[in-house]
Amino acid sequence: xxxxxxxxxxxxxxxxxxxxxLRIRGTDVTLLEQVRQMAEADLGFEIQHESLDFLxxxxxxxxxxxxxxxxxxxxxxxxIVWYWGALQPIDTRRILQxxxxxxxxxxxxISKYTWQGHGDAPVRKLYVQPDGTLxxxxxxxxxxxxxxxNVDSFGFDRRLFGDEGPEGSSWAWLLDRxxxxxxxxxxxxxxxxxxxxLAAESNGDLTFEDIGNMTVDEIDSLxxxxxxxxxxxxxxxxxxxxDQAEALVxxxxxxxxxxxxxxxxxxxxxxxxxxxxxxxxxxRAWHGGxxxxxxxxxxxxxxxxxxxxxxxxGPAGAVMARQGHYMTNADGVREYLSPEEWGYWYExxxxxxxxxxxxxxxxxxAGRRRAGGAYRERxxxxxxxxxxxxxxxxxxxxxxxxxxxxxxxxx
Amino acid sequence: MTAKxxxxxxxxxxxxxxxxxRYNIVSGxxxxxxxxxxxxxxxxxxxxxAPVQASLRMLNAEGLxxxxxxxxxxxxxxxxxxxxxxxxxxxxxxxxxxxxRSALAVRGTWLRVYDKVEAEIAACQIFGEFRVVETExxxxxxxxxxxxxxVLSRLNERGxxxxxxxxxxxxxxxxxRTLREKFELRGFMEPEALRMATDFIDYSQINRICQQIESxxxxxxxxxxxxxxxxxxxKAPNSTLVEIIxxxxxxxxxxxxxxxxxxxxxxxxxxxxxxxxxxxIGSRQTSASTEYLKEHLRILSYKSLARLKIVxxxxxxxxxxxxxNRV
Numbered sequence: 001x002x003x004x005x006x007x008x009x010x011x012x013x014x015x016x017x018x019x020x021x022l023r024i025r026g027t028d029v030t031l032l033e034q035v036r037q038m039a040e041a042d043l044g045f046e047i048q049h050e051s052l053d054f055l056x057x058x059x060x061x062x063x064x065x066x067x068x069x070x071x072x073x074x075x076x077x078x079x080i081v082w083y084w085g086a087l088q089p090i091d092t093r094r095i096l097q098x099x100x101x102x103x104x105x106x107x108x109x110i111s112k113y114t115w116q117g118h119g120d121a122p123v124r125k126l127y128v129q130p131d132g133t134l135x136x137x138x139x140x141x142x143x144x145x146x147x148x149x150n151v152d153s154f155g156f157d158r159r160l161f162g163d164e165g166p167e168g169s170s171w172a173w174l175l176d177r178x179x180x181x182x183x184x185x186x187x188x189x190x191x192x193x194x195x196x197x198l199a200a201e202s203n204g205d206l207t208f209e210d211i212g213n214m215t216v217d218e219i220d221s222l223x224x225x226x227x228x229x230x231x232x233x234x235x236x237x238x239x240x241x242x243d244q245a246e247a248l249v250x251x252x253x254x255x256x257x258x259x260x261x262x263x264x265x266x267x268x269x270x271x272x273x274x275x276x277x278x279x280x281x282x283x284r285a286w287h288g289g290x291x292x293x294x295x296x297x298x299x300x301x302x303x304x305x306x307x308x309x310x311x312x313x314g315p316a317g318a319v320m321a322r323q324g325h326y327m328t329n330a331d332g333v334r335e336y337l338s339p340e341e342w343g344y345w346y347e348x349x350x351x352x353x354x355x356x357x358x359x360x361x362x363x364x365x366a367g368r369r370r371a372g373g374a375y376r377e378r379x380x381x382x383x384x385x386x387x388x389x390x391x392x393x394x395x396x397x398x399x400x401x402x403x404x405x406x407x408x409x410x411x
Numbered sequence: 412m413t414a415k416x417x418x419x420x421x422x423x424x425x426x427x428x429x430x431x432x433r434y435n436i437v438s439g440x441x442x443x444x445x446x447x448x449x450x451x452x453x454x455x456x457x458x459x460x461a462p463v464q465a466s467l468r469m470l471n472a473e474g475l476x477x478x479x480x481x482x483x484x485x486x487x488x489x490x491x492x493x494x495x496x497x498x499x500x501x502x503x504x505x506x507x508x509x510x511x512r513s514a515l516a517v518r519g520t521w522l523r524v525y526d527k528v529e530a531e532i533a534a535c536q537i538f539g540e541f542r543v544v545e546t547e548x549x550x551x552x553x554x555x556x557x558x559x560x561x562v563l564s565r566l567n568e569r570g571x572x573x574x575x576x577x578x579x580x581x582x583x584x585x586x587x588r589t590l591r592e593k594f595e596l597r598g599f600m601e602p603e604a605l606r607m608a609t610d611f612i613d614y615s616q617i618n619r620i621c622q623q624i625e626s627x628x629x630x631x632x633x634x635x636x637x638x639x640x641x642x643x644x645x646k647a648p649n650s651t652l653v654e655i656i657x658x659x660x661x662x663x664x665x666x667x668x669x670x671x672x673x674x675x676x677x678x679x680x681x682x683x684x685x686x687x688x689x690x691x692i693g694s695r696q697t698s699a700s701t702e703y704l705k706e707h708l709r710i711l712s713y714k715s716l717a718r719l720k721i722v723x724x725x726x727x728x729x730x731x732x733x734x735x736n737r738v
Contacts, residue, residue, distance in 0.1 A: 059724040083717035085676040132680040216586050390587035390716050396723035
């Protein structure tokens with residue numbers, strides 16, 4: 001007994017509780033530190049982020065499926081990982097707010113009268129069909145939980161192009177001779193190719209039978225056109241991450257370039273000079289989401305579902321909104337935004353005060369109105385989706401050779 | 412040392428083949444009316460087809476064999492009551508004399524290296540278009556240029572490489588278009604071959620395969636695809652069709668192999684589908700099995716297209732042998 005008493009004066013060893021950890025592999029589009037901290041606080045288990053560039057992320061998600069639990073990426077490159085057998089279907093009966101997810105992801109458009117857009121509209125990859133393939137026939141099992149999404153265009157210098165006017169700008173500006181020597185493109189093949197394809201079709205240089213699924217000949221023509229333009233000194237270079245795109249603008253080295261929503265808030269003195277376009281041909285859209293790794297089961301699968309449900313609950317969507325992205329459950333997001341924020345980002349209203357981005361810096365000045373207007377206006381004008389087309393292997397290799405040659409002659 | 416007389420190993424290959432065929436005809440081992448077809452002869456002699464063609468033309472000119480209305484040549488002189496005998500060469504007492512055998516063995520070196528080269532050239536095509544350099548290939552394999560040429564001529568016969576405008580050998584690229592076209596061909600030909608094969612299939616063999624699948628012993632879809640080819644489609648009584656099917660599959664199997672080497676996990680849905688397919692074949696439900704095969708090929712085509720996309724993420728330098736130059 002004495003011995004026991006002596007022992008009892010020592011501090012008790014901490015209980016052996018197995019730490020619960022959920023590992024997320026994705027890109028910096030959704031893997032924001034602020035989101036991670038909020039999720040940890042709300043869910044009570046540890047969340048680890050592994051943020052990779054687009055291509056590395058797909059590669060590792062497919063080839064190394066045991067080292068993550070949740071895969072956060074886009075619908076357009078889901079094929080690659082899904083048909084590699086790295087993921088398991090999500091049972092929508094375990095997604096509490098499934099019914100609140102909007103029709104853009106579920107049926108392809110916000111109304112049945114809107115055009116779905118060319119290419120990998122998320123609905124075409126959403127439902128797991130009985131034969132294990134992905135398709136748009138609604139099923140209780142899905143491949144990826146649709147979350148953040150947006151419509152992209154390009155950025156332009158209004159000192160060169162002037163204001164857009166009532167007709168809007170045109171994708172043709174992205175390959176406009178007036179901007180020769182001051183054009184930059186995003187290097188990601190499933191995105192960059194479409195920016196220039198839209199431009200080449202808009203200015204009449206090329207036509208595509210189905211721009212969302214180009215043929216080998218069409219790809220060859222597009223690459224030949226780009227090579228000619230490169231030799232004529234059209235391009236200043238390419239960018240990999242949005243901060244590189246922002247740096248090009250701030251250094252006043254570009255007049256027009258591929259650009260994504262969050263960047264428009266980070267242009268410093270060029271804000272108001274370098275503008276987000278509203279192309280008359282329509283937007284290039286993308287849709288993000290979260291998928292379950294194949295190996296998940298039991299309690300680990302349970303916390304993965306908790307995390308998926310948390311994504312739809314609102315706080316994450318509010319962070320996404322502050323950098324310009326939309327969430328599938330907009331009603332949930334609204335509760336976590338100020339009325340001014342909601343009005344500007346979702347309703348297309350004039351900002352009634354300065355608005356802050358996810359990191360607390362001011363990204364929108366009072367008095368500004370979002371280019372393209374409200375959510376419904378913007379997403380009803382989708383020309384095409386980011387796409388991993390059938391000839392992706394061929395196209396991406398040709399595109400990468402082009403991007404490499406830009407590096408040699410450009411920056 | 413005195414100069415050796417010209418050895419059999421140095422004579423043109425078609426001469427050696429002619430010598431062997433002539434010997435078997437003159438000695439009566441091959442009866443009059445026997446149908447000589449290039450493919451089986453090339454296989455038995457372990458050569459490509461071109462020299463067999465040349466030697467058949469030679470024997471035809473010699474009057475030992477003659478053309479007829481069917482494919483190939485008939486042994487003997489043309490006569491009204493000569494009935495074509497279509498049987499495998501192995502069914503006769505076909506003999507290759509030792510001297511010719513050793514000459515063929517040396518020339519057959521290419522067969523020993525062929526499979527490896529075939530696999531490499533088929534696999535590279537997912538990465539784009541390549542020029543095959545004959546001298547580099549010979550160095551790579553440690554064989555003569557003649558052997559390298561034999562290998563290339565066989566690859567050409569099987570549709571894996573082609574001559575470009577500047578008469579270089581070219582391979583690839585395997586695009587989605589190629590893939591789609593090959594699957595489309597499969598959809599036309601394979602269900603038809605299966606239908607034609609109905610009366611020639613060994614059903615006890617099919618039942619054994621069904622049992623293996625049911626007991627979980629068959630774990631590889633590629634293996635079952637091979638079994639379908641070997642035990643069903645190849646039984647179709649149209650050797651030209653079977654050969655086209657075989658060649659058409661070559662690049663697709665190579666892609667599957669390349670992807671599985673990259674770590675593509677087993678496709679359990681495909682395994683189940685093969686189970687259902689063999690079950691239908693085994694129970695002689697001909698229409699149902701051909702329809703099922705069609706549907707199976709449609710799904711396979713779709714999945715293969717998706718899987719080809721991941722190749723875009725793999726750097727090509729990892730797996731391309733030196734004798735292949737990017738175009």
